[in-house]
Amino acid sequence: MIERLRVAHGPLAFFQSGGCCDGTVPMCFGEGDMPPSAHDVKLGEIGGAPFYIDGEQDERWGQPTFTIDVADGPAESFSLEGLEGVHFVTRTEAPLSCETEPAA
């Protein structure tokens, strides 16, 4: 899917949305659409495209592990995969080394 989007739109970049009406989803934009800022953290790459999250947002989320998946049904947002009739989905897991105390 990422390869298909790259062929159609050129180099890509992912940004993790914080929630609200478009959901807690990864947004897939063209690389030039929105340059990453000094405050964005690059979590890694998927399909060769960088994946960013706002640094403060990442801290508040507890710096979880992200897994990105694809599901049926078009993304309703500005995210490019919507044009292919699918939407990217974020699944998160708490970091393996848990520094927070378990709830009593």
Added chain:
Amino acid sequence: MATTERTAYAAPGQPGSPVELAERYDNFIGGEWVPPTTGRYRANVTPSTGAPFCEVAESGAADIELALDAAHAAKDAWGRRSPAERAAVLNAIADAMEANLEALAVAESYENGKPVRETLAADIPLAIDHFRYFAGAARAEEGRISEIDDQTYAYHFHEPLGVVGQIIPFNFPILMAAWKIAPALAAGNCTVVKPASPTPWSILKLLEVIGDVVPPGVLNVVNGPGAEIGRALASNKRIAKIAFTGETVTGRLIMSYAAQNLIPSTTELGGKSPNIFFEDVMAADDAFLDKAIEGLVLYAFNKGEVCTAPSRALIHESIYEPFMARCLERIQAIRQGDPLDPMTMLGPQVSKAQLEKIESYVEIGRNEGAELLFGGERPHMNGGLEGGFYFEPTVLKGTNDMRIFQEEIFGPVLSVTTFKDEAEALEIANDTLYGLGAGVWTRDGARAFRMGRAIKAGRVWTNCYHHYPAHAAFGGYKQSGVGRENHQMMLDHYTQTKCLLVSYDQNPMGFF
């Protein structure tokens, strides 16, 4: 309140419904209904059953260009009209909406899933009033004169920007359209509006009602995928401003496009609004306590799909047990059902994707140690609603560092915590990325004032919540966006200042 048992409204297109339904709907461009250049249409679903009920245009970038052509053709004449003439058009819009209030309310409820009691009592009346407010604001606008010296004067005029682009969300399709369109037109601009993909249709029913009273090309609506036409509109060199309400990363993208084109932008983004209940709300078992209880339960208003949803309740530890007990009673009494039934208080979420996301957040909350106090599941619905996108009103108790306190869930899920004193309440309230709304509940006016001034949010409801009257400025601090809506000050966002610097001195300056 005594109510007669009214039966549910018939669905649009059904016998007895106030709403007519066609099979497919085009774009509204230049005062006409224009098919999309793509020739493609997309099924539009009602969240109460999950079933499609009509098709709406699935446009491409070329349709945005057509809309911009129409807007540019209309902008000079519209911009030259007197404020009184523009106000007359806005008032005519309001009158036409009022004459069709019930039909618009039913249409919006059916498409979005919000209860018809809310659209009848809040959404549509507020939208109508918004046009009337900006009709008045347009006529009350004035420029300023600066006297530089007795022969030199600066005359300041507010001039329209020309053509603007406006992108609106799904949660209040008609009200959000009114919030954007009214000030843009009042200030003398023409607009191209892109509705949200889950709710492309109820605004078209609005256009059917008001299309005749607006000069052709002044108001244009194009439906289609955000990734293509949202982009085509926001990054277009032919708009003088972009306005956006939606989520935060997309808001950044919009501002990035605006920066590339050197145009102004206003954005209204996400929130995680704290609702703070001090111990004195329980000082008496009176109407005010009842109001405070309702104030907490307002997290379920519009199924929690509100950027300013009071999704974090902060309750003073000394009253937590009795206050929460009263609130849970009230939550238990929430009637969930068909949004077209006037007795329904909680409708379905707008889409399956939203429903799945809400579910995953409840799981995240439980995994991080939050205590489930109420709800947490999809309810079993019957009577044809089995396929609807329903979620139970839910309450989770935890601490502010949990993800369910930090992230915007956008559903009927309340995260509850306690605090010991004013300082801690303030610290918790401000410990968030966002700054859109907040609620403060106390019988102590001085404390209310202190808290209100110290909370970093653009709208602090004090002894109330979810009021959105015109003439009360609304907008975000921090990551909740830039700009203020619902107030005359918005006209500044939609105009530019022309300074005529005039010299009546006949003599040269002496430079050359």
